[in-house]
Amino acid sequence: MIWLALSWFVLLIESMATDYENKRPETDITVDWAIFLFASFAVFMVGIAMGTVEVLWLGKQFKSKSFGRKILYKMGFYLLFMLVINCITFPLAASIEMGTSILDNGVWDKFSHYIVSSTFLSTMVSLSFSIFVSLLYSGISEHLGHDVLLNFFSGKYHRPQAETRIFMFLDMKSSTSLAEQLGHQTYFQFLRDYYNQLSDAIIQFKGEVYQYVGDEIVISWKKEEGVSHQNCIQCFYAMKERLRKKSSYFEKKYGVVPSFRAGMHMGQVTTGEIGALKKEIFFTGDVLNVTARIQKLCKTYGKELLLSGQLKDVLDEKGPINFEPMGTMELEGRKEPAALFYPAYP
Incomplete structure (x- = not known):
């Protein structure tokens, strides 16, 4: 739920900053209802996956570490995880936007531009923030209940x-x-x-x-x-x-x-x-x-x-x-x- 709420917040801020227009169509996905629903579902599932990994495995690996080290080590792991997810979901979203198959050359051309663009960097920064907030909540929850x-x-x-x-x-x-x-x-x-x-x-x-x-x-x-x-x-x-x-x-x-x-x-x-x-x-x-x-x-x-x-x-x-x-x-x-x-x- 934290991931879903933060993703909607980031999307709202970015949309307001660009007057709800796609200023960089060569790298950015134009958001319509189909893209919004797909992105919300993807973010929600990523949050479920992170929570599952955290509760069942990763959280137990760092029980002996200090609060700060826990967050630092986990952020490194989850950032790598999110990099993989980002590289999977972007082509899917691009194929939905273009109404074509994911194997279409246009989809992968857009992906190649995206991966070296400022949009990719800003996406990873927003994901890092989401990871940090989630881990902070998890850590405080672990200490207080x-x-x-x-x-x-x-x-x-x-x-x-x-x-x-x-x-x-x-x-x-x-x-x-x-x-x-x-x-x-x-x-x-x-x-x-x-x-x-x-x-x-x-x-x-x-x-x-x-x-x-x-x-x-x-x-x-x-x-x-x-x-x-x-x-x-x-x-x-x-x-x-x-x-x-x-x-x-x-x-x-x-x-x-x-x-x-x-x-x-x-x-x-x-x-x-x-x-x-x-x-x-x-x-x-x-x-x-x-x-x-x-x-x-x-x-x-x-x-x-x-x-x-x-x-x-x-x-x-x-x-x-x-x-x-x-x-x-x-x-x-x-x-x-x-x-x-x-x-x-x-």
Whole structure:
């Protein structure tokens, strides 16, 4: 969508600058509705291709690089990619403009003039700008979280709102002894690798990372997205499976394989922007405290995952996971006892 919006903006500026006339017909394509639709489709597909490459492959290649280096290296790759695309789409657009076959000599004569013209240079400059804006958005989104960035842009939480959300407090087992065993620098790299392995599962099951707190991660879902297909529970087991598959990597590099426990609960929170020097999307409500206490009970009852009866009652019954009652537990700081359940994963 960024690519499409920027292409329309550049086209509008160029058209206004030339009084909507083709001043250089030997190198420029005359824009009519057929050309406009073709160009819009081509730009949109290029944006889809870039996004796919970024998410599935290239973005993972530079995780260890600084923000500036990421953008620099990626821009070099995508500029080469766009050079190839430009050389493919221009002859196609020229054949549409002329109403002839792409093999026509006139098409390739125009292309030969275009490739050494100022039009080609200006096109590559505008493409470079589009690449830069896309990568800047991607980089900021990676640091803040995609939904958080969109919420800041839209102003959704400029005024606090009441929401029903699901929370998971996920805590690494034996983190204190691991930190002492590995040393603080190695332990930091260990945490980075650990969190990287969890990210795909969180995205797959529509979770949002609310906070990283040392060796603990707080994940949140909007009620509908977390309940549907038991996404919030499925996310836990997908993260566990991901660590299992990477166990040999962690064993070889650090001599230990990370594992975790988690507590889950659902309730109403007040959501809004908070902070004077640094803005954040912030949740307040009793549900956060209760979730943290449920997570601490995992160790007491020897379970990797516990959830509240309130959450269990609304989970999609069509999902593959059944729930075993753990009884009614007293939670510190609450007058009423809470029913806890353990998900029996098939």
